[in-house]
Amino acid sequence: MARNSLCSGDLMCPRIRSASSWTPGSWSRAGTLSLEELRCLLWKHTPPMGHVDEVWPNLYVGDLHIARDKEQLSRTGISHVVNAVAGRSHIDTGPEFYKDLPMHYYGVEAEDSPNFDLSIYFYPVARHIKAALNSPRGKVLVHCGMGISRSAALVLAFLMICEDMSLADAIQTVLSHRGICPNSGFLKQLWELDLQLRRGKGREAEPC
DSSP states (O other): OOOOOOOHHHHHHOOOOSOOOOOSOOTTTSSSHHHHHHHHHHHHHOOOOEEEEEEEEEEEOOOHHHHHHHHHHHTTOEOOOOOOTSSSOOOOOOHHHHTSSEEEEEOOOOOSSTTTTGGGGGGHHHHHHHHHHSSOOEEEEEEEESSSHHHHHHHHHHHHHHSSSOHHHHHHHHHHHHHHOOOHHHHHHHHHHHHHHTTTTTTSSOOO
């Protein structure tokens, strides 16, 4: 897919693109879209994709290249890294990798498979991101291998749980800054989360 391709020039010098405003879309939690409508929404907009993009104030989604570029992370002021592909068989950065930086590390060992249950991490990661953003000078990078599926799904869940967005609004918000495409299983899990939040469940049991 074109959105998955990486420019060789960008590999040499990852650039962080920022946005000046974050405006939720036109859907509210009163009208959850169908899975098919959500898939169409994801593919309708394909903004240029780099190694990392700011998709919400001080919240960034990126790939393995930016995760390993400690100089760029330091320049940007990233204070927290959420690695959605943690573990020795994936991107094994970990707290030791960032020990020379004033940075907090949070690892999630997730597979980019429709059969993987990412939903067990939705609330823990959302709470971690919220606390990080509320900390002094908090800036959070959530990354996976390419920054389009695992990391994107976790950020969408954060926007739904902690920022009270519908899934459609969360997708529009992120898509206005970065091309994303959570796999079909993750999208279904997010859709189910949206339904739970609409019914007032989940949030009451596990507040952000």
